[in-house]
Amino acid sequence: MTLTVWTYDWVPEGPRGYVRDLRLRWALEEAELAYEVRSTPFENRGPDHLRRQPFGQAPFLSDGDITMFESGACLLHIAARSERLMPSDPAGAAETLQWVIAALNSIEMVTVPWWFLSLSGDTENGLAGWARQRLAHVEAVLQERDWLAASRFTVADLLMADVLRVPKLRSFAASPTLEAYVERVCDRPAFRKAHADQIAHFEAADRARRKT
Amino acid sequence: MTLTVWTYDWVPEGPRGYVRDLRLRWALEEAELAYEVRSTPFENRGPDHLRRQPFGQAPFLSDGDITMFESGACLLHIAARSERLMPSDPAGAAETLQWVIAALNSIEMVTVPWWFLSLSGDTENGLAGWARQRLAHVEAVLQERDWLAASRFTVADLLMADVLRVPKLRSFAASPTLEAYVERVCDRPAFRKAHADQIAHFEAADRARRKT
Structure with missing residues (x-):
């Protein structure tokens, strides 16, 4: 195939x-x-x-x-x-799945529309407070560990790092923790x-x- | 368990x-x-x-x-x-999965922030055009068939109908096709x-x- x-x-x-x-x-x-x-x-x-x-x-x-x-x-x-992308044990698979969906539906659901509104130049638009709050929650998680799920790189990190690496969002987040995470994940060959x-x-x- | x-x-x-x-x-x-x-x-x-x-x-x-x-x-x-929720054959499972993610990342990603901005009373906010466009795409699909995937009810319909049944969004969409879809899915026992x-x-x- x-x-x-x-x-x-x-x-x-x-x-x-x-x-x-x-x-x-x-x-x-x-x-x-x-x-x-x-x-x-x-x-x-x-x-x-x-x-x-x-x-x-x-x-x-x-x-x-x-x-x-x-x-x-x-x-x-x-x-x-x-x-390599998703552990096959049920607990590891569930943890990876939840973070894949979190990247799509808890982070991107706020950061992509925030980015869209900011195209007009206004990064402090009506979604800025909500975006900041969601980013702070991910930041708190990544202050405690290097990878989102299963104590190692998974497809959840691939997706979350791709969501977070958008330049305008990185400046907006201004978070050394998120910055180090994006650098770590995107440094992969x-x-x-x-x-x-x-x-x-x-x-x-x-x-x-x-x-x- | x-x-x-x-x-x-x-x-x-x-x-x-x-x-x-x-x-x-x-x-x-x-x-x-x-x-x-x-x-x-x-x-x-x-x-x-x-x-x-x-x-x-x-x-x-x-x-x-x-x-x-x-x-x-x-x-x-x-x-x-x-x-009952997800066909076990690979093609049916893939089709169901793609529509679950579409509900979360193509529809909710626009409609939830649109709803959030409309709390101020302005339904014609900065996301209205984009929301209308995304809803029109789902509408076009549901004009051709009753269920999103596998020619029958799946978890993709459960999620999409839950996303679309929000009252403010229904008035905004003003779509007989989407309305009939929400009614059909939410009429289930x-x-x-x-x-x-x-x-x-x-x-x-x-x-x-x-x-x-």
Whole structure:
């Protein structure tokens, strides 16, 4: 069964290094699973795109006959194949799962809309107090330990670090604890390879565009 | 192994019928799994609460020695035990998982902060356009089919309907398709029992308070 990560054929400079196919590449590198990367048009996302990703976004994953969207769901699907990403013992699996969902639904649910509102320049927008509170709760946890679950790196750290590494959010949080956590998790060779591969993918798209 | 849903010992009138222990009660009723409900103080949530739920919220779940938080994670943990909530075939499981995550990270990630900002009275706040767009995508999917995944009720419908049934959001969406979906999913006996049980739990707390 071939694992295929689908991402855009091109994106502007801004989101490069942050498009969420990076989460999938990173997880697959950690798990040492073979995969390929294929492209779907960034512009003119039509019915064919919406059939595979009903919100008109990327990435999505194919695994043999299965195609799935939502980076969080794809991560859990990949993690089920690899002890490196998710412990197989029930307690470790439950702890990892809860922190994956916390990254998506307790942190990103506040920090992404905060970021969206701050695009206007106002980082002290109507979600700032709530975002600060949520970040403080994660900070308190990470003051006590290096990894979120199972006393070692898991897919929960992969996702939480990806959520927290957004530059504007890092300045806003101004937390040495969160900063050290992001640095520690993103210093992994699998992150560095996934990041470099994504940048190279979009740079190749620039070169192809210039030729046409 | 006893499954225990932990929720607050009391909440004000406003959130009654919406506290997220309802999601867990509902799933356990659908799965016909035995469970008990226990209380944790709503007021004065101290270190003991934060040790079990680092964001200071409810619910959390205990399953024998395992304690986990995040209603989305608890739902996936419960669903893994019941074909009624999550198909066991890989394609059906992947489809259900992606829609569980979509409810948490594509819909709630926009609608909950929209709701939070609208507490000031401004439903046309800075997140309104984005919320409308996300709801339109789900609406388009539900115009084509009755259930999100696997051509039948799953835990993805349980969660998505719980996300969409918030009164203020229903008025804002003003969508006959989403309205019919919420009605259809919430007409299930398991929802009605879970809802009635939560209301009764908090009403019993009122009576206990009046006695002291």
